[in-house]
Amino acid sequence: MDDFLLRALFAGLTVALVTGALGTFVVWRRMAYFGDTLAHSALLGVSLGILLELNLNLAIVSVCLLLALALVALQHQRKLASDTLLGILSHSALALGLVAVSFAENVRIDLMGYLFGDILAVGNGDLLWIGLGSLFALGLLLWLWRPLLAMTVHEELAQVEGVKVGRTRLLFMLLIALVIATAMKVVGILLITSLLIIPAATARHFARTPEQMALLAAVIGMLAVTGGLFGSFQWDLPAGPAIVVTAALLFFLSQLQRRTVQ
Amino acid sequence: MSKTTTLVEAQGVTVHFGQRMVLDHVDLAVHQGEIVTLIGPNGAGKSTLVKVMLGLQQPNHGQVKSRPGIRVGYVPQKLSIDPVLPLTVRRFLTLTHRCGEARLAESLQEVGAGHLIENQMATLSGGETQRVLLARALLREPQLLFLDEPIQGVDVTGQSELYDLISRLRDERRCGILMVSHDLHLVMARTDRVFCLDQQVCCTGHPEQRRAQGPGGGEQIIAGPLDGLAPYTHHHHQQADKNGWCGSCQEGQRDG
Numbered sequence: 001m002d003d004f005l006l007r008a009l010f011a012g013l014t015v016a017l018v019t020g021a022l023g024t025f026v027v028w029r030r031m032a033y034f035g036d037t038l039a040h041s042a043l044l045g046v047s048l049g050i051l052l053e054l055n056l057n058l059a060i061v062s063v064c065l066l067l068a069l070a071l072v073a074l075q076h077q078r079k080l081a082s083d084t085l086l087g088i089l090s091h092s093a094l095a096l097g098l099v100a101v102s103f104a105e106n107v108r109i110d111l112m113g114y115l116f117g118d119i120l121a122v123g124n125g126d127l128l129w130i131g132l133g134s135l136f137a138l139g140l141l142l143w144l145w146r147p148l149l150a151m152t153v154h155e156e157l158a159q160v161e162g163v164k165v166g167r168t169r170l171l172f173m174l175l176i177a178l179v180i181a182t183a184m185k186v187v188g189i190l191l192i193t194s195l196l197i198i199p200a201a202t203a204r205h206f207a208r209t210p211e212q213m214a215l216l217a218a219v220i221g222m223l224a225v226t227g228g229l230f231g232s233f234q235w236d237l238p239a240g241p242a243i244v245v246t247a248a249l250l251f252f253l254s255q256l257q258r259r260t261v262q
Numbered sequence: 263m264s265k266t267t268t269l270v271e272a273q274g275v276t277v278h279f280g281q282r283m284v285l286d287h288v289d290l291a292v293h294q295g296e297i298v299t300l301i302g303p304n305g306a307g308k309s310t311l312v313k314v315m316l317g318l319q320q321p322n323h324g325q326v327k328s329r330p331g332i333r334v335g336y337v338p339q340k341l342s343i344d345p346v347l348p349l350t351v352r353r354f355l356t357l358t359h360r361c362g363e364a365r366l367a368e369s370l371q372e373v374g375a376g377h378l379i380e381n382q383m384a385t386l387s388g389g390e391t392q393r394v395l396l397a398r399a400l401l402r403e404p405q406l407l408f409l410d411e412p413i414q415g416v417d418v419t420g421q422s423e424l425y426d427l428i429s430r431l432r433d434e435r436r437c438g439i440l441m442v443s444h445d446l447h448l449v450m451a452r453t454d455r456v457f458c459l460d461q462q463v464c465c466t467g468h469p470e471q472r473r474a475q476g477p478g479g480g481e482q483i484i485a486g487p488l489d490g491l492a493p494y495t496h497h498h499h500q501q502a503d504k505n506g507w508c509g510s511c512q513e514g515q516r517d518g
Contacts, residue, residue: 027346028344028346028347030344146357146358147358149357150357150358152347153343153349153354153357154338154341156313156316156318156336156338157336157338157341157398158357158358160316160317160318160334160336161336161357161358161359161402162358163358201346204346204348207348208348208350208382209348209349209350209353210347210348210349210353212348213348
């Protein structure tokens with residue numbers, strides 16, 4: 001097997017492991033659109049990073065996190081419905097990112113790569129970032145698991161029972177921002193949400209506990225990555241979209257399977 | 263009960279959401295071994311008062327004092343678990359509090375929900391959910407319990423069972439209990455004090471059978487245990503009487 005394919009496989013499997021497990025919370029807390037909005041802001045992070053000559057990954061995480069905090073603050077005002085706010089921020093962040101990219105004239109930016117992912121071009125430096133970022137994200141997720149689950153079930157009850165709600169929510173935002181920055185390379189800004197949501201939704205049919213669902217979602221995400229890369233290698237499909245299509249196929253298969261079981 | 267420990271006390275609590283006044287200088291205390299029932303019309307601020315006393319919400323004015331280090335149990339008004347979250351009753355009970363199998367079974371038995379332990383939360387009926395919520399509160403061995411409409415959706419026999427359980431908690435564990443009820447006329451018979459709330463405390467009193475003589479009002483004739491319930495006759499709070507105002511709770515004027 002070629003080196004680039006091995007690197008792609010390693011990057012994809014690592015990212016899918018984390019997005020699968022984290023995705024269960026995105027599904028439980030109905031944050032699909034929220035994740036999408038943060039992902040869209042990642043392009044702004046890329047352009048700012050290039051313009052200000054910062055580390056790109058750091059710039060992406062910071063912009064995502066800032067947007068997440070702005071969103072929480074705006075939602076607190078309750079002047080506009082959440083989906084309206086998300087729609088405004090999501091598209092303005094993406095448009096702003098595209099505008100900012102055009103300023104970076106002397107740098108050639110692979111826009112398609114950022115939007116739809118370029119997993120086959122993952123280099124050793126990317127691999128290190130993806131590996132370390134995912135490891136840290138996984139550790140954070142494990143640490144937050146119990147308080148976050150309690151909050152997801154009933155926030156006020158959790159707070160009365162001693163869960164530090166504010167701190168947990170903040171760390172959760174940081175976690176999502178981090179995962180978006182690591183997953184971008186694999187499926188791109190426009191498709192990240194699918195890696196969060198589709199494996200989790202597929203896993204739901206087979207799980208009896210939250211932990212089972214998260215583990216299964218991770219496995220399903222990894223299956224999707226393997227299938228997508230295979231399709232890409234065999235038939236020259238674009239890798240990121242092929243991964244998402246595989247995940248979607250698995251989801252529809254799971255729906256069929258459930259019907260025959262019942 | 264002349265000398266009792268105050269577990270939690272709200273002093274002059276005022277809350278407004280924007281222009282809308284929700285609570286206006288409310289004083290309320292719960293003591294050890296006491297059951298306090300909070301009644302009032304919809305939107306009277308009952309749940310808000312509970313949240314303020316739990317420390318979940320900051321009042322605009324006034325303060326809440328609770329005994330340091332007190333263990334608090336809370337049964338919220340509503341719990342809806344999305345079916346997309348697979349969660350058994352067993353897992354639900356141990357979300358924030360790890361405990362042994364025997365203890366889990368015991369607390370579920372206590373609320374009459376022992377058979378539900380392996381069930382999925384999302385499939386429980388309203389009454390079953392209330393029982394499981396109460397079991398979760400009991401696992402913490404609370405000294406103070408906040409129950410926001412704990413008997414919602416529970417059938418009549420279930421109601422009197424739960425009322426029995428609540429008064430046993432008071433009698434045996436000397437637990438202080440603040441209970442919210444939506445019914446303006448029937449309250450738990452073994453309540454020590456009733457507060458009728460509508461932004462302000464409209465009136466306070468006791469359920470019928472606890473009084474030798476009530477001030478007028480024909481409803482008194484049916485005083486007696488009705489599945490653990492007793493009628494409550496409203497009367498003007500002195501303050502409200504002077505101002506001629508008792509919020510939208512007009513009950514007091516009938517016999518006032």
